[in-house]
Amino acid sequence: MSESAKYTYAKDLNNLEMLQASFRRQTFGKHVHEGFCIGVIEQGAQAFYHSGEIHVADTNSIILVNADEVHTGNSATDYGWSYKAIYPTAEHFELIGSELSQAGCTPYFNQSVLHDPLLASQLKRLYALIADPQNHATLERQTVYLEVMTLLIQRHNRHHFLSPVTGSEHWAIQQIKDYLNANMDQNISLDDLSTLVQLNPHYLVRTFQKATGLPPHAYHVQTRLHQAKALLAHGQPISNVALNTGFTDQSHLNRHFKKAFGVTPGKFQQQARH
The missing domain is CATH 1.10.10.60 (Homeodomain-like)
Incomplete structure (x- = not known):
């Protein structure tokens, strides 16, 4: 598997960032993202440290990391991994509005790896639309984004807020x-x-x-x-x-x-x- 990484920004989705990548030797040290990391493994498997333990995400599984949470990343196999991921910020989730169970509330996900075939297929659909803006109308892209993010929140949001210090x-x-x-x-x-x-x-x-x-x-x-x-x-x-x-x-x-x-x-x- 060759090493590649491509960043795309969807202007009609409030400049939502997406990464399409294939890695074999790349190792990500401890880092954080300004936005949530919501990714699907397309080939191979990724290992990463998050929330105090090592997780392994294999093909078709979903990676979920909340904004500003420390994590790492490396291949869990000899032949690497390929994936796509989006990085919505709290502001992006505001686009969902009344579809949220608590409007205006930033979601929290307490599972680092999800095995949810329906959500994975819908995320792949969204990634494809973001990657090909010329052949898809803005209305379609925005509608699918709202549907997929709403599905994610309805199925996996946990209304939990961390208070590490007081x-x-x-x-x-x-x-x-x-x-x-x-x-x-x-x-x-x-x-x-x-x-x-x-x-x-x-x-x-x-x-x-x-x-x-x-x-x-x-x-x-x-x-x-x-x-x-x-x-x-x-x-x-x-x-x-x-x-x-x-x-x-x-x-x-x-x-x-x-x-x-x-x-x-x-x-x-x-x-x-x-």
């Missing part, structure tokens, strides 16, 4: 996240964060990782990568993107970007702009 700890974690997001191009030290929230550095790292699944430095890299992705999609030169998001140079960005998204910044930019 009180002053919750405030401290949010302050750190806001600070890292606002200063992604800066070389931030642990002392900077400790001073910001008045917590012992060791306790700060332990609490932050418990709340987010990542230590502060890894979370900072993730914020840089998400911003780099947005800048690349808007056509900014790769060298400028690397500089503006805190990577030491273009090769540093390339290394982290390929590991996180399975494609180089240059290739991603070509796909996102067409």
Whole structure:
């Protein structure tokens, strides 16, 4: 199985992101997505860490990862895996409106791998429509999107909300996240964060990782990568993107970007702009 990855953005679905990929050697380290990951394995099998354990998704199974949840990814076979996935954000789910059991409520999925043939077939139908916008009307694409997302929520949403930390700890974690997001191009030290929230550095790292699944430095890299992705999609030169998001140079960005998204910044930019 050859290595390939193609990103597509459906403008008529509020710029919904879709990935079509085949991997054999690619290994995704711990990372998060801004949106939910909803994918179907088309060939082979993928292994990934999520929610404290290793899962294996084989052919025709569905991968579900909530937004901002830490996970990994690698092949579970010698010959790799192929899959398609979409990454809807909380805002995308708002399009469903009254079809939700709780309108305006962001769903939560507590299963990492689903075996649901009906939903898998409907997701494949949606992926095909997103991949071929020229031959399918906007109305059809939007209607199928609403139908499939509604089906997913009705069958698998669990009204559950995580509260990993409370009180002053919750405030401290949010302050750190806001600070890292606002200063992604800066070389931030642990002392900077400790001073910001008045917590012992060791306790700060332990609490932050418990709340987010990542230590502060890894979370900072993730914020840089998400911003780099947005800048690349808007056509900014790769060298400028690397500089503006805190990577030491273009090769540093390339290394982290390929590991996180399975494609180089240059290739991603070509796909996102067409």
